Amino acid sequence: MEFCTRIANQLMLNGIQNGLSENTVSSPLSINVVLNMVTAGSKGHTLERLLGLLGSENVDEINAKSRKMMAVTEGGGSSASNGPILTMVNGAWVDQRFPLIDKYNEEILKGIFNGEANNVDFRAKNQKIYLIS
Secondary structure (H helix, E strand, O other): OHHHHHHHHHHHHHHHHOOOOOOOOOOHHHHHHHHHHHHHOOOHHHHHHHHHHHOOOOHHHHHHHHHHHHHHHOOOOOOOOOOOOOOOOOEEEEEOOOOOOHHHHHHHHHOOOOOEEEEEOOOOOOOOOOOOO
16 A cells, blocks of 8 residues: 555645646545556566565455455445445446456456446547546
8 A cells, every 4th residue: 555655645746746726636545446456357477566566475465455445445334433434436447359357357346346347449539538536
């Protein structure tokens, strides 16, 4: 999470240096979730680099940490707590030319992150893609 906090801080600093005058929020937690989803679906050199950036030994460790993180958002609306409520909505937009492996979609995206995959034609003209994190 330290790496994700540094990324969020750098995004904010870049915005300030570039004269960003609008309200901006940068979430280390959201960055961590995205990187964990990508890491869980990676292999080879990419997997090694991502694990190093995230300070984890293997994908099982990433998945275990992600399960704990997502458990905080489940049932966060409990009336027993008067504190803030945290809710997350996760998803992946995947180029339709490169469909996800069913196991990744079911076990990782749905099973851990309570998210879903959407196939998109990234080559289509005039298509708008929105990043919501």
